[in-house]
Amino acid sequence: MSTSGLLREWGWSDELPNPESAYIHIPFCSHRCGYCNFSLLANRSDLFERYLAALEAELRSLEIPRPVTTLFLGGGTPSILPLQQTERLLRLLAHWLPLHGDAPEWSIEANPLDVTQEKLELWMSFGIRRISLGGQSFDAKKLKVLERDHSPSQLQHAIELAQQFMTSVSLDLIFAAPGETLDVWRQDIETAIACKVDHLSTYGLTYEKGARFWGLRSRNQLPVVTEETELEMYAFAIDTLPAAGLEHYEISNFARQGHECRHNQTYWNGEAWWAFGPSAARY
Numbered sequence: 001m002s003t004s005g006l007l008r009e010w011g012w013s014d015e016l017p018n019p020e021s022a023y024i025h026i027p028f029c030s031h032r033c034g035y036c037n038f039s040l041l042a043n044r045s046d047l048f049e050r051y052l053a054a055l056e057a058e059l060r061s062l063e064i065p066r067p068v069t070t071l072f073l074g075g076g077t078p079s080i081l082p083l084q085q086t087e088r089l090l091r092l093l094a095h096w097l098p099l100h101g102d103a104p105e106w107s108i109e110a111n112p113l114d115v116t117q118e119k120l121e122l123w124m125s126f127g128i129r130r131i132s133l134g135g136q137s138f139d140a141k142k143l144k145v146l147e148r149d150h151s152p153s154q155l156q157h158a159i160e161l162a163q164q165f166m167t168s169v170s171l172d173l174i175f176a177a178p179g180e181t182l183d184v185w186r187q188d189i190e191t192a193i194a195c196k197v198d199h200l201s202t203y204g205l206t207y208e209k210g211a212r213f214w215g216l217r218s219r220n221q222l223p224v225v226t227e228e229t230e231l232e233m234y235a236f237a238i239d240t241l242p243a244a245g246l247e248h249y250e251i252s253n254f255a256r257q258g259h260e261c262r263h264n265q266t267y268w269n270g271e272a273w274w275a276f277g278p279s280a281a282r283y
Contacts, residue, residue, distance in 0.1 A: 021070040021266040022097045025277025026078040026089075027051070030111070033147040034216070035174075037208040039279030040076045048085050051278075052092070058276050059096040066274065067100040070263035072107045077134070079114035083122060090126040097274070099127055105262045107132060107170075112150040112158035120165040129167040130261075132201075133158055136174045138191040139184050145177055159195050168259045170199035175237070176230040177205050178213075179223040185233045193244045198259035201252050202237045204230055 025039075028051070032042045041047060071093065081089060099106060107130040108123060115133070123131075135155045137143050143150065150158075162169045171192055175185045192200055205225075207217050216222045225233075238248055246254035250268065253261065266273050275282040 019066070019272040019274045019283060020068055021072070021263055021271070022066075022068045022274035022276070023072050023074060023263070023280055024055075024078075024093065025074060025076065025275070025280040026081065027076040027278050028080050029075065029077045030080060030149060031147075032212075034212040035146065035205055035208070037210040037214075038076070045080075048081060052085060052088055054278075055089070055276060056092055059092060062096055062274075065096050065098055067098050068104075068274070069099070069101040070105045070107075070266060071097055071099060072263040073128075074109050076109075077111045077114065078108050079110035079119065083118060086119065086122060090122070090128075094126055105130055107261065107263060109134060110158075110162075112155045115158040115161055117161065117165075120162065124165050130170065131162050131166045131168070132170040132172065132199075132261075133162065134172050135159075136172060137177070137184075138188050142177050142180060142184060142188075145179060146174060156191075156195065159197065163196075168198045170201065170255075170259075170261070171195075171197045172201045172203065174203050174205050175233040176225040178225070180225055180233075182229060182232055182236070186236060189237055189240055193241070193246075199253065199255040199261065200241060200246055202234070202254070203252055204234060 027040045028044060028048070029040050029042050032040065104127070106126075106128045108128050109132045111134055115131075120131075133155070135150075135158075136146055136148055138152045138155060140152055143152065159169060159171065173188050173192060175188070189202075205213075207214050207224075213222060217224060237254070241254040242248055245256055247257065247260075248254050249260050250264065253264070255261070272283040
């Protein structure tokens with residue numbers, strides 16, 4: 001008997017549930033950070049138009065528009081697209097994956113240097129109300145180690161500007177960076193709290209095969225943080241952020257009430273979702 005036949009015999013349906021969420025992968029970055037092994041293309045703006053054409057062809061496979069309650073633009077760096085190509089992308093998504101429901105959630109990941117008033121106004125005009133900033137740290141030395149392209153002041157400016165337009169501002173922070181101390185991490189957490197972000201994602205640095213840091217670590221060329229120190233850093237976040245009003249609602253995520261990422265909860269709850277783009281995995 002075929003696999004599909006066995007599944008039917010066991011009570012499984014060939015029909016997938018109608019997804020209420022969608023993820024779009026935008027695979028471009030200005031450069032690849034040393035810790036990153038994500039599926040992306042660095043410094044390839046020449047492929048923006050070809051990507052959008054391919055995405056449009058993929059979306060046409062839906063045949064009819066599919067309303068969703070959450071839509072997430074991830075990457076790569078979705079905010080890297082210039083205004084004209086961003087508008088083309090958003091028009092495509094607004095047609096094929098229109099938001100519906102009482103409180104739909106449309107999120108975009110953004111690099112701090114890409115956050116401008118013009119882009120914020122464009123994103124907002126299409127219904128994007130949630131931004132996730134890949135800040136990673138407020139410490140200049142740590143940002144240099146992580147090979148980020150922004151300064152602490154530029155990150156703070158991006159947060160302040162985003163708060164003028166977005167309903168929810170989320171921030172990513174990395175801990176256990178090479179050579180990082182607990183004091184540096186404490187300062188990162190305390191600065192994030194002072195910035196009054198609505199959502200905070202804290203990620204322990206992982207050394208992934210294929211990333212430049214993997215090779216440096218294997219040759220003992222990086223001052224790797226001990227597991228004990230990394231645990232102290234995680235524990236500090238768990239103890240400190242809820243006391244500041246950010247509930248620890250997922251392993252790495254903290255949010256003020258009503259600012260949880262509903263799109264990510266789709267994954268955690270095992271619900272169905274659409275996915276489009278070169279490295280997007282569908283339910």
